[in-house]
Amino acid sequence: MTEKRTSLPRLPLTNKPRIPGFSRWRRYFSAYRFALPYTLVMLAFGLGPGLYALLLSFADFSTGLPRYFAAGFSNYLAVFKDYRFNFAFGNIAKFLMISVPLGIAMVVILAILLQMRPGRLTTALRTLFFIAGAVTGPVLVLVAIFMLDPSISPFQALLKGMGFELLNDVIYAGSLPVLFTMIGFFSGAGMWIAIQYGALEAIPTELLEAATIDGCNAWQKVLHIKLPLIRPYIIYQFILIFAGNVQLFVEPQILGGNANVGVGANVPMVWSPNQLAYNFAFEMGNFGAASALSLLMLVIGLGAAYTIIRWTGFFNIEN
């Protein structure tokens, strides 16, 4: 191997048809024609807003009109020093600590219980969980308000048993992380249960049969075979739920923000970081600070997306 290989005698290449650069570029050009419209909308509505927000985060808005690069890092400082910054991120941290582990655990448990012995009833249940996902956004908050109101809720026996008499006994600052978790779970769990169910279905039956023959009972199979095999999906769910929940906006905004629907007197105007960014922009007119904060939120989302692509191996770019 170490001996140096003599190269083959060079042949005159003049007769050999060579792919001219021109024709290659013509082929590329034909490909670009197909990709062009999509690339344009991506630049306009994917990359463009991000870059413009970056530009604005260094702009000074004290006169009402942006003076680019006049602010330096003062917008970022204004965000970090705002008295609501720690409050909003503290809230979202509490919400994440409850909603992410609990959401994943419940979804995985339900998917496993459903898929363990499929039948007509379990299929119906899966569909039921899934259909609940049709209730989103303002309708979801509306339904939640009704469900939490001890005077009209179908769960009123439970609520009154816990000592709640009025809606505002249920909705208060301390209960918000739990309430948002319950609300999000109601709407989002069905989709994830279906995904995890699909992952469980994809486990080869031979593997489970072999385990049965070796004396595994159903619970051992769950613990030692199914859970390890759906781990990538659990990681995937973890990152996406985390990235999605960090962006919480609609629920606290409708309950307490200026979109207040007449309830939630105990809900502060600004509860989540996205609300703070919204507040900077539309209540205080400080678009520089709003841009700085929304960039921070964007970076969290980008980091999560990058982590999924790199670590879960779900998205194969080279086919």
Add this chain to the structure above:
Amino acid sequence: MSQFNQMSPDSRPTAWHGWKQFFRKSIGGETGFLGFCLRWAVLMLFAVYFVIPLIWLFLAPSKSAPDLLEQNPLAFGSFQRIGDAWQRIMEFQDGEVLLWAFNSIQYAIWALVLSLATCIPAGYILAVARFPGRRPLLWATLIAMLLPSSAMVLPLFMELNLVHLINTKWAVILPSAFFPFGAYLTYIYYSSSLPPELLDAARVDGCSEVQLFRHIALPLATPLLGLLAFINFIMNWNNFFGPYVLLNNDKLFNLPVGLQQFVSATSAIRPGFNPSPGVYVGYQQAEAALFGLIMVVPVAIVFLFAQRYVVGGAFTGSIKG
């Protein structure tokens, strides 16, 4: 072995045996009796959690505010009351709800047409051709697809503000043309279901690249179109944060923002309380629930058909939070 025992003269197959057999099969099994009970207890508990609010939402429009307080929460009121609720919704700002529903449909159709027109050719070419810039384009598509859409709303507002599109219907429609998940699904679809030999054969026969796409790739995409249309419809129909920030003019609202406006401008949620000035009075929960149903029912119907895609794994990546 057990069958053999049953057939032996000492123990004849009796009804009792049949039942025992049945219970062993359905209850015991691998999980054991305790496991069976635990499994169904958990499943039923969550069934209640998911189904009661849905049932309540369907029943609420049939009841007046006093009915809601006094009757069993899961009792049915009257059809008369549903008609009244509809009447009241129509009275709100001169039947603006119809305009909002029209806007919702209009935005959804525009989004569908524009996003399919951009993402299908792009997904196709990413799958069948190799060209400089392909990898960055795929990476950008994946990242945009996994990024929660609410992370982009404020930056989008700043940008559209720069070009004076805020408060026009294009502020909602144009950004919805960017549908990275659609491009990615198209790419995966053609990568796995369009053999390169087929395209080569057509090229030898003198097909141009555009003809290849129109006469070979597009007709193959029919099943894909259904899936893309589902996802796209759900995303746009439910879009609240975007229109909420980008639109000020109530004539342009879609149903989600309209519902928020309806609930905050009427007494629908707290009928018993003294309304603040300027609030439309006389509205009750029934109206709010009926409005909610108008939004939810189309999506629920779409969901019934879409579930098999999710379980089949086609959806992985479409969920954002």
